[in-house]
Amino acid sequence: GESVGLHLPTLSVQEGDNSIINCAYSNSASDYFIWYKQESGKGPQFIIDIRSNMDKRQGQRVTVLLNKTVKHLSLQIAATQPGDSAVYFCAENLNSGGSNYKLTFGKGTLLTVNP
Amino acid sequence: ETGVTQTPRHLVMGMTNKKSLKCEQHLGHNAMYWYKQSAKKPLELMFVYSLEERVENNSVPSRFSPECPNSSHLFLHLHTLQPEDSALYLCASSQQTSGRAHMAQYFGPGTRLTVL
Numbered sequence: 001g002e003s004v005g006l007h008l009p010t011l012s013v014q015e016g017d018n019s020i021i022n023c024a025y026s027n028s029a030s031d032y033f034i035w036y037k038q039e040s041g042k043g044p045q046f047i048i049d050i051r052s053n054m055d056k057r058q059g060q061r062v063t064v065l066l067n068k069t070v071k072h073l074s075l076q077i078a079a080t081q082p083g084d085s086a087v088y089f090c091a092e093n094l095n096s097g098g099s100n101y102k103l104t105f106g107k108g109t110l111l112t113v114n115p
Numbered sequence: 116e117t118g119v120t121q122t123p124r125h126l127v128m129g130m131t132n133k134k135s136l137k138c139e140q141h142l143g144h145n146a147m148y149w150y151k152q153s154a155k156k157p158l159e160l161m162f163v164y165s166l167e168e169r170v171e172n173n174s175v176p177s178r179f180s181p182e183c184p185n186s187s188h189l190f191l192h193l194h195t196l197q198p199e200d201s202a203l204y205l206c207a208s209s210q211q212t213s214g215r216a217h218m219a220q221y222f223g224p225g226t227r228l229t230v231l
Contacts, residue, residue, distance in 0.1 A: 008155055034219050043205050043222035044158075045117065089157075101146055101165065101211055103220060105158040 008087070010110045019077040021109045023090035028071060030092040034103065035064060035075045039086045047075070047088075077111075085113045118142040119223035121206050127229045128196065136191040136226045138206030146211045147189040148220060149181060152203040164189060165211055196230045203227050 013019050025033065031052035036044035048059045050066050050073075057064050063076040073090050089108035118141045128134050140147060149161040163171035164183040178200075180192040189206055207220040 036222075041224075043117070043119075043121075043224045046219045046221055049219050101148075101163055101209065101220075102160065102171070107155065107157050 008107050008110060010112065012112045012114060013080050015080060015082060015113055015115050017080055019075075019080045019084070019111060019113075021075045021077075021088045021111065023073040023075075023106055023109075025071050025073060025090065025092045025106075026104065027092060027094050028068070030094045030104075032093040033064070033066060033073050034091045034093075035062075035073075035088060036091065036105075037084075037086045037088050038108070044089070080111075080113050082113045082115055085111055087111070117221045117223065119206060119208055119221055121204075121223035121226050123226060124224060125227045125229075127231065128193070129231050130196060130198070132196075133192070133194040135193065136204055136206075136228075138189040138191075138223055140187055140189075140206075140208035140221075140223075142208055142210075142221060144208035144210045144221075145186055146209045147183060147186075148207040148209075149179075149189065149191050150205040150207065150222075152205055152225070158205070162191075193228075196228075198230050201228055201230045 034049040035047040037047050038044045048062050048064050050057045050064045061078045065074045087108040087110050089106045091103040091105045093103050120139050122137045146165045148163050151159045160173050161175045162181040167183050178195050182190040203225040205225045206223040209218045209220040
């Protein structure tokens with residue numbers, strides 16, 4: 001799994017398997033979270049977001065789970081494909097007054113999909 | 116394509132050069148950001164512009180100078196940089212509201228900067 005500010009973990013999966021990428025966030029008052037995907041040579045790409053009033057949100061082949069009790073966020077990718085190989089990182093936002101633009105990013109998890 | 120473009124994609128400059136990075140967003144957003152991404156470190160927020168006003172200057176050295184002439188364009192002017200400034204510089208945009216809504220930031224492809 002990943003914690004904001006620590007080493008870059010790696011996850012290697014077989015094509016077709018499900019992937020689970022974890023993130024431990026730092027601030028219990030954070031109320032908005034985003035998962036990004038960054039492929040080599042590209043900028044981060046928005047995948048899915050979730051607000052703190054939800055525990056789960058689903059997108060196309062992706063699901064984000066939020067456990068506020070233990071400050072844990074996970075991204076599940078169904079039927080992982082070679083094109084899913086990238087660095088995935090989470091970001092958290094603390095809504096403090098008017099400063100709702102600040103995102104704190106984790107270092108990321110490198111996902112490698114083996115054909 | 117995310118609707119955020121950056122030029123140039125790659126830049127090599129000497130420490131005495133002056134150069135500028137350009138960012139343009141086609142998403143109708145009202146906030147734009149500069150981030151620095153170094154190897155094995157989290158994204159570092161440098162500057163934030165909301166409604167063309169700078170609202171965040173995150174202790175960035177004065178050799179980096181941002182400019183936001185309108186809500187669609189953002190520049191980062193560079194002068195007398197150091198080798199440790201070599202990194203990927205990312206621009207992002209978002210639609211900010213005065214309420215408690217949080218809106219995702221959408222990133223450009225970045226400019227890979229190398230300072231010799």
